[in-house]
Amino acid sequence: MAQGPQFPLPPSPPGPPAPAQPQWPAHPAYPAPVVARKHPTVSLLCSLFVPGVGQMVNGETGKGVLMLAGWIVCWLLFLTLVTILIAIGIWVWAMVDAYRGAERWNVAHGLPR
Numbered sequence: 001m002a003q004g005p006q007f008p009l010p011p012s013p014p015g016p017p018a019p020a021q022p023q024w025p026a027h028p029a030y031p032a033p034v035v036a037r038k039h040p041t042v043s044l045l046c047s048l049f050v051p052g053v054g055q056m057v058n059g060e061t062g063k064g065v066l067m068l069a070g071w072i073v074c075w076l077l078f079l080t081l082v083t084i085l086i087a088i089g090i091w092v093w094a095m096v097d098a099y100r101g102a103e104r105w106n107v108a109h110g111l112p113r
Contacts, residue, residue, distance in 0.1 A: 035109045035111070037106055037109075037111045037112070038057070038058055038101075038102035038103075038105040038106055039102060040098075040099040040100075040102040040103050040106075040113070041099075042054075042057065042102070043055075043057050043058055043098035043099055043101060043102040044095050044098055044099040046098065047067075047091075047094040047095040047097075047098040048095055050068065051067050051068055051071040051090055051091045051094035051095070052064035052065060052066070052067035052068030052069075052071065052094050053068070053098075054094060054095065054097075054098025054099070054101070054102075055067060055094065055097060055098055055101060057098070057102075058098060058101040058102050058105055059105070060101055063097075064094075067090055067093070067094045067097075070086075070087075070090050071087050071090045071091060071094070074086050074087030074090065075087050
């Protein structure tokens with residue numbers, strides 16, 4: 001590829017030197033992000049009213065959606081005793097797991113249970 005003629009840059013004009021750019025200090029150390037405590041009782045109550053919502057409150061959305069979907073499917077098929085028992089089992093499991101999940105969150109983030 002052919003380039004045009006290269007011309008030298010003109011000399012800088014005489015005069016005072018350009019002001020120096022301000023030097024910013026390095027980024028200060030940011031404090032650790034504040035993490036909100038999860039209340040196990042709130043998670044338990046959420047799952048009491050709607051199974052799986054307690055897990056969603058704890059940040060375990062995938063697990064909560066699966067519990068809620070399983071519970072809904074069982075109630076849609078409530079004509080057999082087995083699905084009713086499974087739905088009740090999912091409901092109880094969701095409550096217990098929501099409570100324990102909130103406790104695990106608090107312990108993992110150095111917060112009181």
